Amino acid sequence: MTTATAVQPATPERPQPKPLLAEQAGRLELVTIRAFLLIPFLALVAAVPLMWGWGIGWVDLMLAAVFFTVSTLGITVGYHRYFTHGSFKANRPLRIALAIMGALAAQGSVIGWVADHRRHHAFSDREGDPHSPWLFGTSPLALARGFWHAHMGWLFGRDRTNIDRFAPDLAADPDIRMVDRLFPLWVSLSVLLPAVLGGILTLSWSGALTGFLWAGLARVAFQHHVTWSVNSICHMIGDRPYQSRDRSANFWPLAILSMGESWHNSHHADPTSARHGVRRGQIDISARLIWVFEKLGWAWNVRWPTPQRLARLAVSTDTTG
Structure with a gap:
């Protein structure tokens, strides 16, 4: 007489995580990216000596301010x-x-x-972060290399x-896919419309x-460096009043130009918060615009910070990097 052996159900295998990286960028894509980065910068360099000849007028300043404000808030x-953090609907x-x-x-x-920035938060200041300044060590030479990499060097990679x-x-949203595919058109309009309006x-x-x-x-080039400074400077220098898993820091001199993004330690401590400048006197123009959208009924379910949550995230003593 034989005894039947119970068959144990097979343990389902966990699905393997999708890879961090897609196929590397091709040569044409690299050339295009570098053109977007270098041409505005060269224009900014050329504009400085040009200013001494016949200068920059109030119309130029007004147009630059309007396009800078609109696109930076974008x-x-x-x-x-x-799009990245879902701070509101x-x-x-x-x-x-x-x-x-x-x-x-x-x-x-x-x-x-958005994909790059979500990856940045998933691996902030660790291997896998696309633009951390701390990936090469802490020696002066390593930090100089890290600063360049975080500021703009990572954009030249494949x-x-x-x-x-x-x-x-976002890839499943037809509206966003359409806007994404038309990116060259939006960039062309961004540099050509000021010329048309100026004329x-x-x-x-x-x-x-x-x-x-x-x-x-020149406005695009300046704007690039403001944004890149959040990736580089705001992970190296500043105050860290809140607990985070990385070296993000609040750097007040950039607060106005970055529309509140340089309150970076506050953001990394509470990434989905709609307000980054959470303390009295911390200017956050982006949060104010979200508040306006909410009042108009265009935005809802806004994730505003609460005193209780901020108290849980606060460290006992502010530290400076």
Whole structure:
């Protein structure tokens, strides 16, 4: 007589995590990326000696300020706080408008930008972070290399973040896919519209030229460095009043230009919060705009910080990096 042996159910295998990186960028893509980075910078360098000849007018300054403000808020409110972190819900027109506004900054298409930033938070200041300044060590030479890498060097590499892992929600949204595919159009408009408006407002070809140079290319270059400074400076220098798993820091001199993004330690301590400047006197223009959207009924379920949550996140003594 034999005894039947109970068959143990097979343990289901855990699905393997999707890879961090997609296929590396091709040569044409690399050339395009480097052109977006270098041409505005070269324009900024060329604009300085040009200023001594016949200068920069009030029309150029006004156009540069408007395009800087709109496109920077597209990055900070749209790309960052809304699309990356879901700090609030938005109606469809606002959702599309924020994606287009962010594209005007010429810092990358919305889906790729969000994927990179989500990966940054998943591996902040560790292996896998696309732009940490701490990946090469702590010696002076390593920190100089790390600063360059975090500020802009990482953008010249061939690695591409895997969209399927880090931004599948945006890749599945037909509206956002359309805005993403039209990224070259938005960048073209970002540098050409200031030229058109400059020519119309001054009724001159010279106004069109200076509008293109200052409010177009030079503004984009300046804007790039403001955003990149959050990746580099705000992970190296500043106050760290809140607990986080990385070296993020609050750097007040950048608060206005970055529209509140340089309260970076506060952000990394509470990534989904709609307000980064959480203490009295910490200017956060992006949070104020989200507040306006909420009052208008265009945004809802806004994740505002609470005193109780801030108290739990606070460290006993502020530290300076």
